[in-house]
Amino acid sequence: MLKPQDIVILLKILSTVTLSNAYSEEELSQNELAGLLCMSPSEVNAGFKRLVLSGLLGPVQRSNKLVYVPIKAAVEECLVSGVKYFLPVQLGAYTRGIATSYAAPIFEKHIVLGDDPIPVWPSGDGDQRGVALEPLYRSVPQSLAKHPDQLFYEMLVLVDAIRIGRVRERNIAIKLLKEIIHVKQQKKKSNV
Numbered sequence: 001m002l003k004p005q006d007i008v009i010l011l012k013i014l015s016t017v018t019l020s021n022a023y024s025e026e027e028l029s030q031n032e033l034a035g036l037l038c039m040s041p042s043e044v045n046a047g048f049k050r051l052v053l054s055g056l057l058g059p060v061q062r063s064n065k066l067v068y069v070p071i072k073a074a075v076e077e078c079l080v081s082g083v084k085y086f087l088p089v090q091l092g093a094y095t096r097g098i099a100t101s102y103a104a105p106i107f108e109k110h111i112v113l114g115d116d117p118i119p120v121w122p123s124g125d126g127d128q129r130g131v132a133l134e135p136l137y138r139s140v141p142q143s144l145a146k147h148p149d150q151l152f153y154e155m156l157v158l159v160d161a162i163r164i165g166r167v168r169e170r171n172i173a174i175k176l177l178k179e180i181i182h183v184k185q186q187k188k189k190s191n192v
Contacts, residue, residue, distance in 0.1 A: 002054055004087055005039060005137040006047040007079075007159065010056055012037055014070050014181070015152035027067055036147045038139035054078075076181050079159055080174050089164040092132030097122045098141055100133055102169040104157035110172045119164060133160060155180060 016028055028036070034044040048068070051057040056075055057068040097120030102111050118130035123141035135141060136156065144153055158180075161173035 002050055002078075002086065003047065005043055006050050006054075007083065007087065008037060008137045008140060008156070009033060009039075009044060009047040010051055010070065010075065011155045011159070012149075012152055013057070014075070014155060015149055017069060036143060036149075037137075038142045038146065039137070072181055076178060079177060079181075080162065083159055084163045084170075087136065087163060089133060089160070091119065091164075092122075092134070094129065095120065095122045095132045096124070096129050097126035097132065098144070099126075099128045099130070100135070100157045101160040101164050102173075103128070103130065104154070104161075106154045106157060106176065107161070107169075107172065111169065119160065133164065136160075151180070 012033060013028070030044045030048055031041050033039075034041040037044065048057070052059075052068060054074075056071060056078060058071045059066050060069050094117060099105070099118055100121050101119045103113060103118035103120070118128060119133040120126055120128050120130040121135045121141050122132045123145070125141060125145040136159065140156060155177065158173045158177040161169050162177070165173060
């Protein structure tokens, strides 16, 4: 059974590989992933095994080496159809944090925010105020602060919008997430 940190690991892997049939030569070790995600190596290893078992990562032979890469169709199905059911959201108290879901910058062209409090990941590093939405895993804000990765951040907030959003927000998030998953060549950004 998948755990929330497994989705975080999967999204980080997606943000570091070229999402096409010819995967990039940039391959992160599980220890490097653990460092980037502010998780323990054992957490990443266990998550990696669950991702392989669930069919979200599959083996590919590359340069006499077996590597595991995201299986796009399975990843899309899991994130679009499953994540809102097995990782439900409950909003918390008003707090300071990092904008997520429909309040994140990726939604600026699509949604005009009203006066209602926005969802934020509670974090002292955040510059927004709103209602607490716990991130998929507790280390997400720390990871983004220490190792900025715009694509990783965008995928995390899109998943949050799928988990919490109303129909319009969810549909926009699904469309944007599918574009990221199926893009032919990903140019990595580094600012959050």
